[in-house]
Amino acid sequence: MFKQDKAKSITENSKEQNKISPGTKIKGNIEAKGGFRIDGCVEGTVKTPGKVVIGKDGCVNGELECENADIEGKFSGNLKIQGTLSLRSTAVIEGEAIVSKLAVEPGATFNATCTMRDGVKAIRNERGEKQRQEKSA
Secondary structure, eight states: OHHHHHHHHHHHHHHOEEEEOTTOEEESOEEOSSEEEEOSEEEEEEEOSSEEEEOTTOEEEEEEEESEEEESSEEEEEEEESSEEEEOTTOEEEEEEEESEEEEOTTOEEEEEEEESSOOOOOOOHHHHHHHHHHHO
């Protein structure tokens, strides 16, 4: 019975929404089970298994680890997104990004190195493959 209650509690927490309001400045690391809406400024690491939204006036300097991110404001540092990183037209990104999917609206600034997870597929060169087979025969 206790295990079911604990599992239910974790599921409920992940649906919780945390908010950092405009004018709020936080220095330090934040770890939560629920998603975030950031309209203030954070300097440090933000880590959550949920979604993070950085509003138009929001800014993060540091590291962001989450499932999905939707950025309208400014981000500088390292992005580690398990799912989709969506950059709105007002987004300004600098640093390094590791993502599974990337969506960029026209007008967004994306000055970052980007690594795509699980998105690299081998391109098979049939002509080169035939030449190798002929040489080995």
